[in-house]
Amino acid sequence: AVECATVIGVSISFSxxxxxxxxxxxxxxLNPDTLEATSKRISVKFHxxxxxxxxxxxxxxxxxxxxREWKAGDNFRCFIDDTWxxxxxxxxxxxxxxxxxxPFQCYIIRWDNGENEERLSPWDIFECDDSPSESSESNLTKMPSYQPVADEWPSHGxxxxxxxLLNGFDTLIQMDITVQFRAP
Incomplete structure (x- = not known):
């Protein structure tokens, strides 16, 4: 099932x-039509x-x-581990x-390198770019980027x-407890 939600809390457990x-x-x-909060809350654990x-x-x-409605035979690209x-x-x-x-994993795909078929979701798939692959940094610039919406942010802007937030992350990353987050 597809749910629309807003994050109200995050906690991290180490092991x-x-x-x-x-x-x-x-x-x-959230109500998917109005984006108004409902009375329902859920917790999702993942890694x-x-x-x-x-x-x-x-x-x-x-x-x-x-x-985007993908059809059988359409070519695509997917960004995995810094490579298209x-x-x-x-x-x-x-x-x-x-x-x-x-739409979750609704597409059965075949990689051009001949690997077995597998499943992908629409948000994993992008239109092909005719330009040759370059560095990871230039590849990342071709990824969709977040476009801020005014009412998603506090009134101070x-x-x-x-x-x-950046100052908070900079402070946190210097703490010993965050060592596991300093590299992927």
Missing amino acids: DKQPPRVINVRLQL DIDGIADFIILKQYYDQAVQ WPGTIVKREAFDPRHETS IDEERER
């Missing part, structure tokens, strides 16, 4: 076991491990991604029959809030 970090995100569910599909997506990216990987859409098929309309 010597795998996964080493577990993030618990508390979400306030960033290779091979686990993204399932919490910024609404802007989600909206852009589901507008080309592939072809094989077909669209629900990942879970209980959620026929969910996005610039002041961004500066406050």
